Amino acid sequence: MGAFERWLSLWVGLAIVAGVALGSVMPDVFAQVAGWEWAGVNIPVAVLIWLMIYPMMAQVDFASIKQVGANPRGLALTLLINWAIKPFTMAALGVLFFKYIFVPWVDPATAEEYIAGMILLGVAPCTAMVFIWSQLTRGNANYTLVQVSVNDLIMVVAFAPIAGLLLGVTDIEVPWQTLLASVVLYVLLPLLAGIITRYGMFKQNAAGLEQFLLRVKPLSILGLIATVVLLFGFQAPRILAQPMAIVMIAIPLLIQTYGIFALAYWWAKRWRLSHDIAAPACMIATSNFFELAVAVAISLFGLHSGAALATVVGVLVEVPVMLSLVAIANRTRHWF
Template identity: 65%
Template sequence: MGIFERYLSVWVGLAMVAGLLGGTAFPDLFAFMGGLEYANINFIIAVLIWLMIYPMMMQIDFTAVKNIHRRPKGLIVTLTVNWLIKPFTMAFLGVVFIKYFFSDLMGLITPDLANEYIAGMILLGVAPCTAMVFVWSQLTKGDANYTLVQVAVNDLIMVVAFAPLAAFLLGVTDVTVPWSTLIIAVVLYIVIPLIAGLLTRKILRTEDALQRFGNKVKPLSILGLISTVVLLFGFQAPQILANPLDIVLIAIPLIIQTFLIFAIAYYWMFKWKEPHRVAAPGGMIGASNFFELAVAVAISLFGLHSGAALATVVGVLVEVPVMLALVAYANRTRDKFPTAHAY
């Protein structure tokens, strides 16, 4: 393990500070980079996420993918937690903390703003992760083939379940899926990296050559992660510095939700005796969020400068450091799980 991987949490912390300083000192530059987007997907962030995902996509073996149906338990856990548990726990935590604790009891947030914050949190709750889970899976030595199937099936369900579930929890009727965001994200974060990984396997042919090449490009994945954190915090530096208390208040239930969802999925995998390489990424999918989709819907429903949009942005900001903590925990508990099964 290299120095960057060993002290990854330190580098991420420094990247957060660098982003805030850069966004404050060079607001025009970060505003320009932040404006390079379409359908709420920033092109620079997309390239960096692509760099993070590509090393794992080289590990995909379609022969193994076809055999995953023989062990459906991990997929059952992931989908149940993502769609039957996570949205409702997020709504519950948002109401309890934002509405009752921080608004009604403490008076720290106005009632109208509290409702908007809760709406943004709910949108995060009904948008499970698509792209970054490949990074978390790689950091926990997850099964690349199983992770791909988990993400792909999750995305198929999202196409039909996101809008009605969000409408039900928000109490509105006009929630529509921003198809441009969803389709572009899937193409950029799954289809293109997957094709690149398959072409790489075909060109290199042997596992030894693939391993050597993988070791060479692996630093790019870490560099992509650090650079993504710098940009995310740089893009949002003015909002963070203008609303420091609200950022903290929103972050509290979001962090609790992340740990809770991971704990449910991870422990369930443990009880069902799933191997760690399936359990770890399975827990990560529900714990993290498809933030581009959540941000896009929040802006379309409530406006660019709404509390709902701010809440989805806070979800983006807390995700990386919190997920890295879960990655560290998953790696420490690897020996509690059974030996990996053959598919």
């Protein structure tokens, strides 16, 4: 890892501070940028999220899926947690906290939006940062590729139905057309672009692909930093007016993250998975594809909505919490 990646938590933190500061000093500028929309999609945010996602999708080697037979339990663990458990526990925690525990402090309409943002985070399994978590836990790189590849393929067809189901269950009106368009824009098209890059442009030139990915990798991180600045700039007035909202959203997100990791880690130990498969499997099961969640929340509910704020808090929580889980995984290697 280079110095920039190593200090990613610091850059994200500075981007958050910069976004809030700029958004409070220049609200008219951010309001104008927020108005640059087409079909309910904010163009600057869409471009930046594409910058983040595309290099990561180009890294995914779908030929590695044939290796799944070597150890199917690791993949099974990831898929069960990501698609049969995590979305539903996230929805349950959202309802518990914002319809019962935090009722005195949050109005019902805002509570619904917070729940929606949490659901979108829960339905989006991590694609990008998983490669970093796997590397930091000395995970099996090829098997991590298998898990990410299969999850990406499932996400294309499962994200919208599960999100729609849970949003409907929590009495939130589901704009299906926008939801499906978001999946196409932020999952399917970047995935296709990554496949074309890997198997079209560099099919016979692995070294060329590696060089290309190294060149575009900074765009991904710069896209992340710029997106964080924009998102917190858009939300600056709300954050400054309601700092407790950040704390209230963060509490169930923290419970969800540590709870899901504990369940997945225990499960991996029971199944006697090797640590180099168990650790990245649990990281994939725990972390969120917050880029997708943020984009869909903005498309469905608007830049200044409670749903967008909840997904932005997901960005705030994700990196430091996942680094703490990396530390736990590394210190418990002897369990496996």
